[in-house]
Amino acid sequence: MLELKQIYKTFNRGTVNEKRAIDGLNLTLEEGDFVTVIGGNGAGKSTILNLIAGVFPVDAGSIRLNGTDVTNLPEHKRAKYLGRVFQDPMMGTAATMGIEENLALAYRRGKSRGLRKGISNDERKLYKEKLSILGLGLEDRMTSKVGLLSGGQRQALTLLMATLQKPDLLLLDEHTAALDPKTTDKVLQITENIVARDHLTTLMVTHNMKNAIQYGNRLIMMDAGRVVVDIRGEEKKNLTVRDLLDKFHLESDRMLLSE
Amino acid sequence: MEFLSALLSALPGAVAQGLIWGLMAIGVYITYKVLDLADLTVDGTMATGGAVCIVLMTNGVNVWVALACAFLAGMLAGFVTGVLHTFMGIPAILAGILTQLALYSINLRIMDSKANMAINPNNFDLLVSLRNVRAVTLENPIFVAAVFTIVVIALLYWFFGTALGCSIRATGANPNMSRAQGINVNRNKVLGLMISNGLVALASALYCQYQGFADVQAGRGAIVIGLAAVIIGEVLFSRIFHNFALKLLSVALGAVIYYVVIQIVLTAGLNTNDLKLITAVVVAIFLALPYWKSKYFRGKMKVPAGKEVTPHA
Numbered sequence: 001m002l003e004l005k006q007i008y009k010t011f012n013r014g015t016v017n018e019k020r021a022i023d024g025l026n027l028t029l030e031e032g033d034f035v036t037v038i039g040g041n042g043a044g045k046s047t048i049l050n051l052i053a054g055v056f057p058v059d060a061g062s063i064r065l066n067g068t069d070v071t072n073l074p075e076h077k078r079a080k081y082l083g084r085v086f087q088d089p090m091m092g093t094a095a096t097m098g099i100e101e102n103l104a105l106a107y108r109r110g111k112s113r114g115l116r117k118g119i120s121n122d123e124r125k126l127y128k129e130k131l132s133i134l135g136l137g138l139e140d141r142m143t144s145k146v147g148l149l150s151g152g153q154r155q156a157l158t159l160l161m162a163t164l165q166k167p168d169l170l171l172l173d174e175h176t177a178a179l180d181p182k183t184t185d186k187v188l189q190i191t192e193n194i195v196a197r198d199h200l201t202t203l204m205v206t207h208n209m210k211n212a213i214q215y216g217n218r219l220i221m222m223d224a225g226r227v228v229v230d231i232r233g234e235e236k237k238n239l240t241v242r243d244l245l246d247k248f249h250l251e252s253d254r255m256l257l258s259e
Numbered sequence: 260m261e262f263l264s265a266l267l268s269a270l271p272g273a274v275a276q277g278l279i280w281g282l283m284a285i286g287v288y289i290t291y292k293v294l295d296l297a298d299l300t301v302d303g304t305m306a307t308g309g310a311v312c313i314v315l316m317t318n319g320v321n322v323w324v325a326l327a328c329a330f331l332a333g334m335l336a337g338f339v340t341g342v343l344h345t346f347m348g349i350p351a352i353l354a355g356i357l358t359q360l361a362l363y364s365i366n367l368r369i370m371d372s373k374a375n376m377a378i379n380p381n382n383f384d385l386l387v388s389l390r391n392v393r394a395v396t397l398e399n400p401i402f403v404a405a406v407f408t409i410v411v412i413a414l415l416y417w418f419f420g421t422a423l424g425c426s427i428r429a430t431g432a433n434p435n436m437s438r439a440q441g442i443n444v445n446r447n448k449v450l451g452l453m454i455s456n457g458l459v460a461l462a463s464a465l466y467c468q469y470q471g472f473a474d475v476q477a478g479r480g481a482i483v484i485g486l487a488a489v490i491i492g493e494v495l496f497s498r499i500f501h502n503f504a505l506k507l508l509s510v511a512l513g514a515v516i517y518y519v520v521i522q523i524v525l526t527a528g529l530n531t532n533d534l535k536l537i538t539a540v541v542v543a544i545f546l547a548l549p550y551w552k553s554k555y556f557r558g559k560m561k562v563p564a565g566k567e568v569t570p571h572a
Binding site for chain 2: 053055075076077079080082084086090091092093094095096097101104105106108109110111113114115116117118119161162
């Protein structure tokens with residue numbers, strides 16, 4: 001499904017701020033995997049998502065999606081395969097455009113945008129239906145500007161936009177980090193429902209160990225630009241925050257010693 | 260009384276001029292408001308369109324063909340700025356300034372090294388002309404310019420409602436989101452700049468016919484007038500006009516209001532040489548208005564009865 005091979009990425013090369021963000025990372029995702037990604041600040045979690053999405057190029061290594069080599073594809077061309085939700089609720093939607101307009105933009109992801117109508121009446125029905133599933137009452141505010149929505153509503157909408165055309169891979173970059181606990185639960189619930197319903201292969205970065213354990217069938221921990229822990233199946237199901245913290249400390253101690 | 264009659268007789272000219280510049284301002288609106296780019300190319304294209312149109316017409320080309328060529332010339336200028344900005348990574352403002360500078364030489368080449376070129380309304384079939392400004396016929400430039408405005412607004416309203424047009428609006432609203440949704444942001448910026456400068460060149464072609472001459476200096480300060488129209492329109496009409504077509508209309512009206520205000524100031528006895536200074540002052544004030552409003556004139560919040568907050572002693 002997703003195949004990352006020997007990925008390297010260094011920021012600010014040749015300056016005092018030089019930072020090796022990704023250091024020879026290898027990762028393979030199977031079809032239908034829901035992988036949660038944890039790790040400390042600067043571990044490279046967001047960087048790897050951005051590299052997959054093509055926000056910036058890799059220094060070395062290859063990225064394959066569904067057998068297609070996308071390593072050198074520009075961001076907007078890779079979008080065909082990817083659904084993305086960002087940490088900042090402002091980033092995933094166009095605030096000055098209406099809810100239905102945003103959905104219409106997402107509905108055409110991976111398709112050509114010509115001189116046909118930007119939004120048809122049939123589509124409106126579809127959007128209304130999809131919005132009502134979110135249970136946020138957005139289906140009655142289809143023409144409202146997205147800028148009027150709360151952070152949680154915007155994240156839920158972005159999630160819907162990311163999955164309106166079924167993506168080969170869903171990338172969630174700490175998409176609940178800016179939300180309050182109650183809204184976080186709601187958005188994660190919606191996430192799980194959509195992922196399960198559409199059998200989406202998903203990569204979810206989170207800072208919350210509890211969430212990382214609760215959701216998904218596989219958990220990876222990153223440190224210093226590599227995958228240091230990879231837990232799946234039964235072991236993942238029985239995992240506790242305590243286990244995870246132990247592993248986390250073990251790994252960071254090991255890293256410290258090796259340096 | 261004398262002031263009023265002088266103003267009244269000058270008013271039709273101001274309205275016609277305002278409507279033609281309104282088309283130019285709609286072009287500025289596309290870059291400044293829709294794409295969120297400050298494009299200074301227009302100071303060059305506002306001369307290019309007229310130069311192309313007048314040169315072609317004096318060489319016997321049909322006026323509509325000449326207008327179309329002016330439009331294409333403007334699009335080409337926009338394309339150059341777009342490529343400088345996207346492909347070569349030059350900040351939009353600088354890219355516009357570079358094209359504008361280059362256009363000065365190109366405009367002189369188009370006009371065969373003459374700083375200005377006249378076109379005689381007696382010998383040529385002009386669409387708009389200053390001398391018909393008080394005529395009650397279909398040839399009145401106010402009528403013709405109004406028709407152009409309506410057609411342009413209708414076309415743009417349609418275009419920005421298409422899938423492609425929506426993606427251009429999204430590009431301006433949120434480039435990150437646009438890329439994530441598979442929109443080629445760079446291509447859209449180039450496209451927007453082309454449409455914008457095409458419109459400006461079209462306005463320029465009409466304006467040169469209206470005045471009866473093309474001038475290599477015609478575009479100096481054009482961006483400021485265009486911005487003035489955009490901002491005046493927004494400040495005055497944003498509360499009542501929400502639809503995209505009406506927003507474009509408010510830009511056209513903004514240009515008319517700008518020229519009427521300028522006419523009032525001139526009739527009141529100010530020197531034409533002071534015009535640029537007045538323009539700058541008018542634009543600065545209208546730019547500051549929304550800021551002042553939010554900072555100094557916030558609506559007082561009404562505290563519900565029984566919930567008054569008493570300051571701690």
